[in-house]
Amino acid sequence: MNVTYDIIIVGAGIVGAACADELSRRGMAVAIVDREWIGGGATAAGMGHIVVMDDSEAQFALMRYSQQLWHKLRLELPDDVEYEQTGTIWVAADEEEMAEVRRKRNYYGQRGVPVEELDAQGLKHLEPHLRDALAGGLRVPDDAVLYPPCGARFLMERAQQSGAKLHLGRSVTQIGDGCVRLTDGLEMQAQYIVNAAGTSAGDLTSGLEIRKRKGHLVITDRYARFLRHQLLELGYLKSAHSVTTDSVAFNVQPRRTGQILIGSSRQYGAEHKEVDHEILARMLRRAEEYMPGLRAMSAIRCWTGFRAATRDKLPLIGPWPDDPSLWLATGHEGLGITASLGTARILADQITGAAPEIPIEPYLPSRMMLSQTLKEPANA
Amino acid sequence: MRNEIALKVNGTHIVVPPGATVAVAVALAGQVCRKSASGAPRGPLCGMGICFECRVAINGQPHCRSCQAFCEEGMDVRTNG
Amino acid sequence: MASSTPDGFDVLVVGAGPAGMAAAVRAAECGICVGIVDDNAAVGGQIWRKSAEEDVTEDAKSWADCLKARQVTVLGGMHVFDQPEPGILLAESSDNRSVLHYEKLVLATGARERFLPFPGWTLPNVIGAGGLQAMVKCRLPIRGKRVVVAGTGPLLLAVAAYLKAHGAEILKICEQASWLTLLRFATSLLTQPAKIWQGIQLSQQLGGIPFLTSSWVAAAHGDKMLEAVTITSGSETETIDCDYLACGFHLVPNIELPILLGCEISDGFVQVNDLQETNVSGVFCAGEPTGIGGVELALVEGQIAGLAAASRIAEARHLFGKREGFRRFARSLQRAFRLRPELRMLAGPETIVCRCEDVMYAQLCPYTSWRSAKLQTRCGMGPCQGRVCGAATEFLFNWSLDSARPPVFPARVESLVAVRDIKQQDPQKIS
Known part of the structure; x- marks a missing residue:
């Protein structure tokens, strides 16, 4: 049996769901296929932090664009998405990190992102459970938190209302040349296929390099009003940048329920989903150092997940050069929840020939081929 | 051995026999252990430390299973019911 | 909080009910170092829970005495929440944490009651x-209180007799199983004189209390507290004013820790060989987690596990025959108290199923698996980790539960950090 669509999206995570929503609202006949349920992969494992980051100009542009899209969407989000504009505070432990606060303040400020520099007192006032003797911080009030699995489900439901067809519990064996082959023998055809399969994207498209970056999270019982903002240590930037070693950072999030989500860790080369006790303990120790009150809290669950990482730490959004029918929307590493909305927009713009609102070149998959070619002499 | 233990439940003094759990003290004080996520009153269900319905704050520590904790002299018990 | 002290044991037993006590005693008889850990402060488990006012049964007392005589280290008030690596368990109490090293492990984690949602069950x-x-037993005054006992399983009768003896007015006992299946069950006991004797004693204690079969609770009523229950036989219903509804639908084994340790599970129970050893070498399992069978079976299985863990294989073999007899009882128990399909219809759309997160029945209906329901509704995501609603949804929706992850029981953040101490300290054997 052959079924024909304009577009088939492989992967029903939040990125696939956002793409399905955007493309079907632009009038295309869309199908989504996933081996599990909506948002069961990295979407379920992630924190759900809607955040602007500035690792690079390109990262900033996509994150800011996406953060504003979420802000616009907030009134339509159902209650269970738990969208809360908590703001982020980047916590500076010392004067060296305060210098980073000021750099970040200027960078964000120049680009129209509201920010507030906090001194030690101001920080303590906003988050009294942080330990004493921290230097200060930077508050980004537009940042928010949400519950990703329900966010993905909401986007998918909207896509379905626009006519998108959802095929769950179906494993894909092969994609390309306008065809998606499922393990049960069914073949689906479409003008375009979008590989939004997250960490599995590389298994479906040969030559596409996606690395798994493992993370751990812990959630506590309910402790109302203990924490108000998403807090990240500025040391996070140092550790998150490190590509080679395992790293942990203080990164805590207040949930609407009063629960506290404690992160974060980053590991390459860890393929098993089991909890790594060593890194979990390091992560929690780090969190305790910043917030001693976490120590006595009851942790009710730990879990792990895998971020889909690219070599240059930017997502892959656009056509795959080797196959004119194939498009990518993956490689968001830890930023897929925020970036899902921006990703869907610029992917749909490219597919439909509309003018994107931000420059798309930095995210084009073709850059991977270019960098490979350029790297070869050095490797030889 | 003392034949009664005095403690406070939500600030009210109450006396219980030795061997009484905090869950029993809460019941004797005429209180329920907690309000559920949607605000409904809840008390012990399993009575053996599994269900977490009987959580109360004991001496300032929230989320203690009151069915597993024995009353002690001078204990300060707070329900959130 | 006191810092963690690592404890090392030749045989460590998790769970101090009959199975665990028997395992610990038999293992300790040959002079090796044995420890037993339990969430409850005192040994005895649920069935032999000690009351402040009265003595425990002869059996319970003699096993407890043996634990003392054999110098078994009792770690009371501690729950095991993780195994960071084979041979090491982490446990915490209200003010401490422990790193427990073991050579052999006996899992005697017991069972909990199965609860099924019906309107008003959260009151x-x-x-x-x-x-x-x-x-x-923990001093709740029951004298003069009006109690309806409902659900299924032999526990209902034992509880009704106990409450009556303590002055409660038992208004009714509602057993969902039919009279005919109970009769068949009773007949199957003819080979076991002890069981018959227990039955006769029970029926004498329960004399005069209306005992309804094929009858179950349909709803509980009350504003802020229980005021009345409605019971039904399907065709007839009756509403009864009462102070307590004591309600349980037989037992569910506590297998979260065995799952975490990688033990093979089949049909919801831990799989063991003749010597009660699981597929994980050196890890034994005894009592309810291997099949709901009651205290006699638990005692024999516990002894076999304890003997086997102490490498006293020949002595363990001597108990195989005895165990087989009790296993027949366990099988007939399972058949007799099978849940009737009507119980699946009790929950209304707005009946809470997950009590930790207040997830209603109707919210769960669109989902096809435990995991998708969990992710979308938070069902099972609260502190009980699905111990209550998991068993209910298994029956209501046929969902199978997913794997266990640490912590298998909520634990303080500081206790989860304790894993870092493991490599810094060597275990000291307690003698």
């Missing part, structure tokens, strides 16, 4: 049958 004073008994 205070709707409580498990065993749960109410435990509360009374």
Whole structure:
């Protein structure tokens, strides 16, 4: 049996769901296929932090664009998405990190992102459970938190209302040349296929390099009003940048329920989903150092997940050069929840020939081929 | 051995026999252990430390299973019911 | 909080009910170092829970005495929440944490009551049958209180007798199983004189209390607390004013820790060989987690596990025959108290199923798996980790539960950090 669509999206995570929503609202006949349920992969494992980051100009542009899209969407989000504009505070432990606060303040400020520099007192006032003797911080009030699995489900439901067809519990064996082959023998055809399969994207498209970056999270019982903002240590930037070693950072999030989500860790080369006790303990120790009150809290669950990482730490959004029918929307590493909305927009713009609102070149998959070619002499 | 233990439940003094759990003290004080996520009153269900319905704050520590904790002299018990 | 002290044992037993006590005693008889850890402060488990006012049974007392005589280290008030690596368990109490090293492990984690959702079941004073008994043992005044006992399983009768003996007015006992299946069950006991004797004693204690079969609770009523229950036989219903509803639908084994340790599970129970050893070498399992069979079976299985863990294989083999007899009883128990399909219809759309997160029945209906329901509704995501609603949804929706992850029981953040101490300290054997 052959079924024909304009577009088939492989992967029903939040990125696939956002793409399905955007493309079907632009009038295309869309199908989504996933081996599990909506948002069961990295979407379920992630924190759900809607955040602007500035690792690079390109990262900033996509994150800011996406953060504003979420802000616009907030009134339509159902209650269970738990969208809360908590703001982020980047916590500076010392004067060296305060210098980073000021750099970040200027960078964000120049680009129209509201920010507030906090001194030690101001920080303590906003988050009294942080330990004493921290230097200060930077508050980004537009940042928010949400519950990703329900966010993905909401986007998918909207896509379905626009006519998108959802095929769950179906494993894909092969994609390309306008065809998606499922393990049960069914073949689906479409003008375009979008590989939004997250960490599995590389298994479906040969030559596409996606690395798994493992993370751990812990959630506590309910402790109302203990924490108000998403807090990240500025040391996070140092550790998150490190590509080679395992790293942990203080990164805590207040949930609407009063629960506290404690992160974060980053590991390459860890393929098993089991909890790594060593890194979990390091992560929690780090969190305790910043917030001693976490120590006595009851942790009710730990879990792990895998971020889909690219070599240059930017997502892959656009056509795959080797196959004119194939498009990518993956490689968001830890930023897929925020970036899902921006990703869907610029992917749909490219597919439909509309003018994107931000420059798309930095995210084009073709850059991977270019960098490979350029790297070869050095490797030889 | 003392034949009664005095403690406070939500600030009210109450006396219980030795061997009484905090869950029993809460019941004797005429209180329920907690309000559920949607605000409904809840008390012990399993009575053996599994269900977490009987959580109360004991001496300032929230989320203690009151069915597993024995009353002690001078204990300060707070329900959130 | 006190810092963690690592304890090292030749045989460590998790769970100090009959199976665990028997395992610990038999293992300790040959002079090796044995420890037993339990969430409850005192040994005895649920069935032999000690009451402040009265003595425990002869059996319970003699096993407890043996534990003392054999110098078994009892770690009470501690729950095991993780195994960071084979041979090491982490446990915490209200003010401490422990790193427990073991050579051989016996899992005797017991069972809990199965609860099924029906309208009003979240009201205070709707409580498990065993749960109410435990509360009374912990000094809950029950004299003169009006109690309806409902659900299924032999526990209902034992609880009703206990409560009656302590002055409760038992209004009715509602057993969902039919009279005919109970009769067949009773007949199957003819080979076991001890069981018959227990039955006769029970029926004498329960004399005069209306005992309804094919009958179950349809709803609990009350504003802020239980005021009345409606019971039904499907065709006829009756509403009864009462102070407590003691309600449980037989037992569910506590297999979260065995799953975490990688033990093979089949049909919801831990799989063991003749010597009660699981597929994980050196890890034994005894009592309810291997099949709901009651205290006699638990004692024999526990002894076999304890002997085997102490490498006393020949002595363990001597108990195989005895165990087989009790296993027949366990099988007939399982058949007799099978849940009737009508119980799947009790929950209304707005009936809470997950009590930790207040997830209603109707919210769960669109989902096809435990995992998708969990992710979308938070069902099972609260502190009980799905121990209550998981068993219910297994029956209501046929969902199978997913794997166990650490912590298998909520633990303080500082206790989860304790894993870092493991490599810094060597275990000291307690002698």
